[in-house]
Amino acid sequence: MNNQVCKEETVLHTNQGRRNFLKICSVVLSSLIGIAYAVPLIRAFISPALQETVSGSTGLIEVGSVGDCVVNVPRKVKIVDTKVDAWTKFPPTEIGAVWVILGKDKKFTVFTSICPHLGCGVDWDNNSGKFICPCHDSYFDIEGRVLSGPSPRGMDTLEAEIKDGKIFVEYRKMKLGVSEKMPA
Numbered sequence: 602m603n604n605q606v607c608k609e610e611t612v613l614h615t616n617q618g619r620r621n622f623l624k625i626c627s628v629v630l631s632s633l634i635g636i637a638y639a640v641p642l643i644r645a646f647i648s649p650a651l652q653e654t655v656s657g658s659t660g661l662i663e664v665g666s667v668g669d670c671v672v673n674v675p676r677k678v679k680i681v682d683t684k685v686d687a688w689t690k691f692p693p694t695e696i697g698a699v700w701v702i703l704g705k706d707k708k709f710t711v712f713t714s715i716c717p718h719l720g721c722g723v724d725w726d727n728n729s730g731k732f733i734c735p736c737h738d739s740y741f742d743i744e745g746r747v748l749s750g751p752s753p754r755g756m757d758t759l760e761a762e763i764k765d766g767k768i769f770v771e772y773r774k775m776k777l778g779v780s781e782k783m784p785a
């Protein structure tokens with residue numbers, strides 16, 4: 602009799618154990634399915650916020666032809682690119698400007714027009730043959746070196762290359778107010 606009761610209790614325990622195991626399996630499986638659906642949804646929602654805002658061009662930008670340049674006469678060119686900002690992709694927009702210079706050695710230099718001090722636009726003054734930032738009177742020579750004023754470094758050069766007689770530049774914004782040139 603006792604043996605019979607023991608056997609029944611063992612069968613009961615085994616069934617209970619199986620049920621618990623199945624319950625745990627179904628909870629784990631449901632959680633995994635839930636996570637599999639939730640991750641792409643959450644990613645799609647927050648990924649734009651993780652994107653960098655405009656700190657430069659999305660690729661190389663054409664800034665004119667080699668033939669347009671005159672030795673030691675800086676030429677200002679607007680940079681127009683497609684701006685992608687968080688959730689929005691804008692149509693082609695002006696995102697900055699550069700100075701393109703053909704040196705006596707026939708080499709091209711491209712400077713961003715942004716003053717490294719606090720970000721005002723740097724102009725070229727034909728009379729003095731200098732770059733001038735009108736905000737706090739920083740002066741730079743034609744090679745971008747600081748001549749006077751509060752700018753902590755010279756004008757920032759940008760990566761440029763020539764293809765089929767056209768000049769291309771990779772436009773980048775740099776950190777302001779620091780002595781070392783580094784991307785913003």
Ligand code: FES
Nearest residue numbers: 716718719734737
């Ligand atoms: S922003 Fe150019 S000198 Fe201050």
